[in-house]
Amino acid sequence: MELPPGLAVQGEQKVCRLLKSLYGLKQASRQWYAKLSQALLSYGFVQGNSDCSLFIKKSESSFMALLVYVDDVLLASDSILEIERLKTFLDAKFTIKDLGPLKYFLGLEVARSKTSIFLCQRNYILDILEDTGLTRSKPIAFPMESTLKLSANDTNFYEDPSGYRRLIGRLFYLTLTKPDLAYSVKVLSQFLAKPAVSHHQAGIRVLRYLKAILGQGCVDTRRSVTGFAIFLGNSLISWKSKKQVTVSRSSTEVEYQALATATCEIQWLFNALQDLDIKHSQSALLYTDSKSTMPITTNPVQHERTKHI
Structure with missing residues (x-):
């Protein structure tokens, strides 16, 4: 901690007494993230483009992904040795508590088998x-x-x-x-x-x-609802049901806006897969049940019925 300019007196060695916990300060989370990310980057990690809390470290023999939520960290790798080395490094820097294999995290329960992971x-x-x-x-x-x-x-x-x-x-x-x-x-x-x-x-x-389960529209608005589900193989990985920002003038416009929102989500997922070093060379298949929307997506020419979208 550095004393403010003019406070230091020659010959005296005084320090500031901290009257408020660091966790109570508004800048605490930002300062903590800056220190943690700096340590991870110095270790060889690269910050993900799709998510600033995702850090990736790749080498010829191993791959490691680290996800940060405040002061909780999830770590995944194909090398147990690299995991142990990173834990030793973090413990020397911050003094960590190793909770072992992931079973419970922020209300999410994780169960795994040889072929799948269940949340x-x-x-x-x-x-x-x-x-x-x-x-x-x-x-x-x-x-x-x-x-x-x-x-x-x-x-x-x-x-x-x-x-x-x-x-x-x-x-x-x-x-x-x-x-x-x-x-x-x-x-x-x-x-x-x-x-x-x-x-x-x-x-x-x-x-x-x-x-x-343990072991359709609203009269107060003319805005429609965007809904989509995205699969990676046979696994459902992303979904949404959210009211659209604007009032649409036709069902065609509603469907087109939903397709645009789904496309943005798919593009983000492609970036996330790229950060995780997962190659996906095939194009994504986007399905819609609106025949009137498909001609608009294939013909970018604007006319009086679509130029307002």
Whole structure:
């Protein structure tokens, strides 16, 4: 720690007393990331282009990928020796705690076999059910009825809006491993400002659906929903259900915007695969069920029906 200019007195060796924990400072996370990334880069890692928290180290005999979340680190490599060397280096720099093979990380449970890796959030779901008192509730088969009409104009407000917001936030985190929740959670998140009793009841139904799986539009807006699912081989690796930013004037425009969003996600995934040194020479196949959209994607000429997109 350096003393401010003018504070040092000749002949005295004083230091500053830290009155506030470093973790409480706004710049703490930024300073920590700068120090950690500097150490990793000096060790031979290269920062990924697709994700600034991803670091890659390649050599003729090994490959190593390191993912950082604040002060938690995930490490993957095809060389146990390289992993041990890196752990020794990090321990000398920062004093680390080795938690062993990945089993539980930020609410994600990881199980692996010789042929695959399985991700779930079972304990996270159980915690939510216990906190909401729904551990003994009756499970149901689907999260939201297709005929359900929720409105922001409902004046029968829920008595605990902060509790509703907290519930929706926890459900959002569940969409990491459960794409079947994406649409329901997206709909419920539109009423965070003034949640009504009906909105909370719809959220409770989602929780009852979650208990069953442990081991479509909104009247308040004219904006449509973008939804896509991306597969790498037979594995579903990315999905989204999100309201579009603008109001579309036709179903063709809706489908075209959804294709554009999916294309951006595919391009990012290509960059991520490149960072991980996974070669994917084939072109991605993008499917749509809109025949009116396909001519627009193949003909870049703009005319009066598409120039506003």
